[in-house]
Amino acid sequence: MTKRVHRSIQSPIRPTLSWQETWEGPDNGLIRCWEIGRERALKAPEMAQRCLNGELPVLGWKGGSDRTLKKVEKFGSLKYLAQWQGLRGEDLSVDTQSEVTLNCARTGMVVTFTPEQSKYYNALAEID
Template identity: 65%
Template sequence: MSQRIHRNIDQPLRSGLNREALWDDHDKGLIKCWEVGRQRAARFPDLAQQCLAGELPVLGWKGGVSRSLKKLEKYGSLKYLAQWQGLRGEDLDVDLSEERTLTCARTGMVVTFTPDRTKYFNQIAEVES
């Protein structure tokens, strides 16, 4: 069953919500991550440009890459994906039940964004290539 979380980029940022509404509601915090990405895009246009160019820069959630590693594949958080979409000025469009794979245009690293936290928390330490 699809658990798609979608918000249009034209919708205003939400305000006045408590921690539970922001992080523990049906969207699992994805809307908040996307809103933070939208805000960061306005404050950090260079970061937004990197995202628009297809790069996966290091952000506050697992999924960003700063360099190529020996193993060119890794896992990342759906929260990263939501923030990245906000930085790009895109609609939020994430399915809580599916994985989505992107390739960083700068490093060539392949990142699979997954709802399974054990995949990205249990990754073996990254080794430089």
């Protein structure tokens, strides 16, 4: 996987790709997640506005939260970060080898988006 995945908001949404092209290509599905965010922003402008306001709402990937948890720090997926950028109408810009930490303006949760899946899957096991 490449280190930085970038795509301009001016880029058209790509035509339908096969599952393999979408999720096993060089970007590992980050571009598609971002495109889904862009599409969702058109269908749910209130969700897009929440993201623009700095909220990290629940989406299809680990990272968002609809409430403050006892442990206010958690890990999330880079796929969430890509979709969130799309919802905000931003260029896709994800470094696949670095972590990014954001604070949710609504819940106060501190989410670190990481390329290490074990960090957010292990957190699930600790909650159960």
